[in-house]
Amino acid sequence: MGTLNFSIQNIINGDGISLAITGMVIVFMALSIISTFIALLPKILPILESILPEEHVHHGPTKKAKKNDSEVLAAIGYALVKLNSEKRQNG
Amino acid sequence: MHIFNNFLSSTAFANMTFGNALMIAIGIIFITLAIRKDYEPLLLVPIGFGVVVGNIPPVEGMLLSVYDQGSVLSIIYGGVSQGLFPPLIFLGIGAMTDFSTMLSNPKLVLLGAAAQIGIFLTLLGALYLGFDPAEAGAIGIIGGADGPTAIFLSAKLAPHLLGSIAIAAYSYMALVPVIQPPIMKLLTTKEERLIRMKAPRHVSQREKIIFPIAAFLIAALIAPGAIVLIGMLFFGNLLKESCVTERLANTARNAMIDIVTILLGFSVGASTQAQTFLTPQALLIFGLGALSFSVATAGGVIFAKFMNLFLKDKINPLVGAAGVSAVPDSARVVQMVGQQEDPHNFLLMHAMAPNVAGVLGSAIAAGVLWSVLVV
Numbered sequence: 001m002g003t004l005n006f007s008i009q010n011i012i013n014g015d016g017i018s019l020a021i022t023g024m025v026i027v028f029m030a031l032s033i034i035s036t037f038i039a040l041l042p043k044i045l046p047i048l049e050s051i052l053p054e055e056h057v058h059h060g061p062t063k064k065a066k067k068n069d070s071e072v073l074a075a076i077g078y079a080l081v082k083l084n085s086e087k088r089q090n091g
Numbered sequence: 092m093h094i095f096n097n098f099l100s101s102t103a104f105a106n107m108t109f110g111n112a113l114m115i116a117i118g119i120i121f122i123t124l125a126i127r128k129d130y131e132p133l134l135l136v137p138i139g140f141g142v143v144v145g146n147i148p149p150v151e152g153m154l155l156s157v158y159d160q161g162s163v164l165s166i167i168y169g170g171v172s173q174g175l176f177p178p179l180i181f182l183g184i185g186a187m188t189d190f191s192t193m194l195s196n197p198k199l200v201l202l203g204a205a206a207q208i209g210i211f212l213t214l215l216g217a218l219y220l221g222f223d224p225a226e227a228g229a230i231g232i233i234g235g236a237d238g239p240t241a242i243f244l245s246a247k248l249a250p251h252l253l254g255s256i257a258i259a260a261y262s263y264m265a266l267v268p269v270i271q272p273p274i275m276k277l278l279t280t281k282e283e284r285l286i287r288m289k290a291p292r293h294v295s296q297r298e299k300i301i302f303p304i305a306a307f308l309i310a311a312l313i314a315p316g317a318i319v320l321i322g323m324l325f326f327g328n329l330l331k332e333s334c335v336t337e338r339l340a341n342t343a344r345n346a347m348i349d350i351v352t353i354l355l356g357f358s359v360g361a362s363t364q365a366q367t368f369l370t371p372q373a374l375l376i377f378g379l380g381a382l383s384f385s386v387a388t389a390g391g392v393i394f395a396k397f398m399n400l401f402l403k404d405k406i407n408p409l410v411g412a413a414g415v416s417a418v419p420d421s422a423r424v425v426q427m428v429g430q431q432e433d434p435h436n437f438l439l440m441h442a443m444a445p446n447v448a449g450v451l452g453s454a455i456a457a458g459v460l461w462s463v464l465v466v
Binding site: 044 | 208214219300313455460
């Protein structure tokens with residue numbers, strides 16, 4: 001930009017109107033197609049059932065025990081010890 | 092005395108201009124707004140401090156500023172000027188965006204397209220004011236209300252205006268809660284603001300996985316210029332939704348986006364040296380930026396009212412305002428304005444649909460402008 005020069009002629013010279021209309025049309029077209037695709041997606045899914053089933057079986061490594069699992073194990077162990085000692089006392 | 096004079100001439104005081112002092116004050120105002128008012132603090136603190144750093148006058152013979160080839164700041168700024176940072180931010184945004192609301196109500200996508208009118212009307216305004224077409228395209232993208240997109244396009248089309256455009260885009264994004272509500276209220280009736288929308292349907296994981304791949308193909312084939320931004324956005328989203336790359340998605344949406352935001356914000360701020368920033372053109376860019384946000388907001392609201400003429404299940408026209416990207420601030424504004432009329436009306440989830448569609452729309456618009464206007 002050199003000097004400030006306010007004029008409608010600038011828009012005409014820069015092909016502004018056709019640029020703006022073309023840009024808006026392309027944006028609307030792209031998002032309309034995406035919108036249509038999203039609307040059709042539930043109908044497409046049954047076709048893809050064999051490739052991408054809803055129940056996805058994950059073949060990755062199994063989940064490792066978390067640190068706080070030891071607290072659960074301790075509680076189970078304590079319950080078993082208590083149960084066995086009660087059995088011994090009764091029997 | 093002679094030694095003291097020599098020392099004084101080697102300090103930044105000697106070259107300090109009124110413009111530098113003014114810019115330092117603006118930087119401090121940004122930081123204050125971020126800390127006191129909580130206006131986009133993740134952006135305004137790095138940008139504000141960058142403005143302060145960038146306006147310490149350079150000392151002769153020392154490579155310090157963003158514009159000194161080989162300086163540390165110029166190397167960081169390379170990520171902005173070469174268009175590296177914006178796509179990385181899009182990757183992080185993709186990894187944190189949930190497209191469920193959009194997938195459950197696809198007609199709301201059109202509101203994200205309608206709001207892009209702000210970009211193209213501002214382009215006409217910029218041409219009218221005497222900017223050349225490439226500069227006008229870069230200024231127009233401010234109306235997309237998407238900082239990374241604005242930076243990406245202005246780095247390609249008008250690098251000399253990058254500082255002004257980036258500061259204008261981020262300033263107005265921070266001011267979304269101030270700019271949008273009056274326009275939304277002006278263009279809607281009380282009855283319209285009270286409309287309650289149907290709850291969104293459940294979206295399956297399969298839909299969420301297929302969507303980023305299919306939507307990328309559609310957008311990229313129509314507007315190849317948008318490949319970089321849209322590609323990174325949907326790649327990030329696929330990392331999130333695939334459920335098998337959780338570590339990558341976590342890095343993209345946390346550590347990586349934070350690092351890039353710090354570097355981008357700081358270096359954009361540091362590029363606003365008074366000598367290059369305080370120009371009549373910068374004032375015009377700020378004026379056009381305000382206009383573009385207002386037009387984009389109005390475009391979304393008016394188009395929602397237009398759609399209601401044909402729909403059985405009416406849309407609350409306020410959600411149209413979220414079509415300007417500014418994720419998630421404009422969706423929050425919709426929720427806030429809606430609840431002023433009816434405290435039990437929850438519009439946030441509905442507003443997120445045009446909000447993320449607006450991100451797509453502005454990236455596609457940027458791709459179109461880049462491919463048409465690049466010299």
